[in-house]
Amino acid sequence: MTLAKSVLSSDGLQLNLTVDLETPEERHAALLVQRRGLEPPIDVEALAASMATVANKKFPLKIDGLCLDLKLSGVRPKIWISDGLHRVRRRFTLAHEIGHIRIPWHTGTIVDEVDVPHSRERGKYVEMEAEANRFAAELLMPTVWVLRCIERTHHPTDLMRLIIKVADVSFDAALFRVQKLCPTGYVGAAVRDGFIAWSGRTRGTNAKPPAVGSRLDEFDTLVVEAPRELSSSTTTYLWWKVRDTVRIPGEPEEPWREILGRMLLSIPEEQRFLTQQRVNAVIGAAFSRARNAQTADEFYLAALEQCQNRNDRDRWLKAIVDHPDFPSYLIARCHQQAKKRLAP
Numbered sequence: 001m002t003l004a005k006s007v008l009s010s011d012g013l014q015l016n017l018t019v020d021l022e023t024p025e026e027r028h029a030a031l032l033v034q035r036r037g038l039e040p041p042i043d044v045e046a047l048a049a050s051m052a053t054v055a056n057k058k059f060p061l062k063i064d065g066l067c068l069d070l071k072l073s074g075v076r077p078k079i080w081i082s083d084g085l086h087r088v089r090r091r092f093t094l095a096h097e098i099g100h101i102r103i104p105w106h107t108g109t110i111v112d113e114v115d116v117p118h119s120r121e122r123g124k125y126v127e128m129e130a131e132a133n134r135f136a137a138e139l140l141m142p143t144v145w146v147l148r149c150i151e152r153t154h155h156p157t158d159l160m161r162l163i164i165k166v167a168d169v170s171f172d173a174a175l176f177r178v179q180k181l182c183p184t185g186y187v188g189a190a191v192r193d194g195f196i197a198w199s200g201r202t203r204g205t206n207a208k209p210p211a212v213g214s215r216l217d218e219f220d221t222l223v224v225e226a227p228r229e230l231s232s233s234t235t236t237y238l239w240w241k242v243r244d245t246v247r248i249p250g251e252p253e254e255p256w257r258e259i260l261g262r263m264l265l266s267i268p269e270e271q272r273f274l275t276q277q278r279v280n281a282v283i284g285a286a287f288s289r290a291r292n293a294q295t296a297d298e299f300y301l302a303a304l305e306q307c308q309n310r311n312d313r314d315r316w317l318k319a320i321v322d323h324p325d326f327p328s329y330l331i332a333r334c335h336q337q338a339k340k341r342l343a344p
């Protein structure tokens with residue numbers, strides 16, 4: 001993988017860090033994995049017991065666990081973990097507590113409340129929780145290991161299945177890992193009762209995922225292949241591969257300027273000039289993104305993606321993109337662009 005690069009840490013240890021290890025807490029987790037030669041499934045019970053006194057406790061419902069005596073010299077830290085947690089949740093919680101122990105600036109006592117009241121001063125607490133979660137994700141699903149898995153299976157759905165099975169993590173934990181580390185060219189969604197509960201895309205992907213809160217069957221699938229899916233007891237996870245090519249559906253029937261002029265007549269006169277500029281900006285952005293495109297098909301795919309990504313709050317631009325003549329406009333525009341690209 002070209003992503004991988006080696007970095008020498010301060011104590012001279014050779015680390016396989018990657019550009020994806022962006023935060024110090026993730027690097028602390030990667031360091032721990034490497035020093036101890038860990039491989040998924042990570043034995044978090046043994047790991048926690050090796051660095052802290054772990055006790056099972058009965059907590060009020062909202063507390064998963066807590067860490068005591070962090071960074072007190074001469075005192076062994078303690079992890080108290082709720083005895084009512086499902087296995088996978090317990091594993092993530094333990095990995096999270098190990099994060100509090102290993103992240104040097106986490107000190108004192110930290111209680112992991114599931115819902116922290118909004119009224120409380122909670123900025124620093126929320127930040128430490130996010131840091132411990134990033135540590136836990138890197139510990140349970142190390143980046144270097146995930147990248148090796150990606151060499152075996154590129155498709156996010158297959159990768160999710162593999163991560164859940166081998167790393168013994170939740171569907172959602174695997175979902176975020178996959179979104180972060182999978183190659184460019186995929187959009188994904190988590191669907192509950194037919195509605196989009198979460199959506200995202202892998203890094204560098206231009207195509208737009210379905211909108212959260214919308215119905216799955218409203219998703220415009222022009223630029224994506226059929227999805228692959230997997231389901232937990234409550235949620236279906238879908239990932240679509242963005243098409244490498246789309247067939248442009250026809251030949252130009254009239255010059256694109258004429259079609260655009262006609263479409264602009266359907267909106268108020270005072271909005272036309274600005275809207276025309278915005279349409280040109282969207283198409284211009286698509287064509288400059290499609291740097292290597294040669295054919296009308298390739299320009300058409302780029303233009304479709306860019307139109308999906310336009311600003312939805314721009315009511316008049318939306319009116320043009322939704323206009324029945326817009327497909328003819330796009331066809332004419334892309335054919336002309338291909339001719340231009342071929343011209344010496």
Ligand SMILES: [Zn+2]
Pocket residue numbers: 096100110111112128129132
């Ligand atoms: Zn915590």
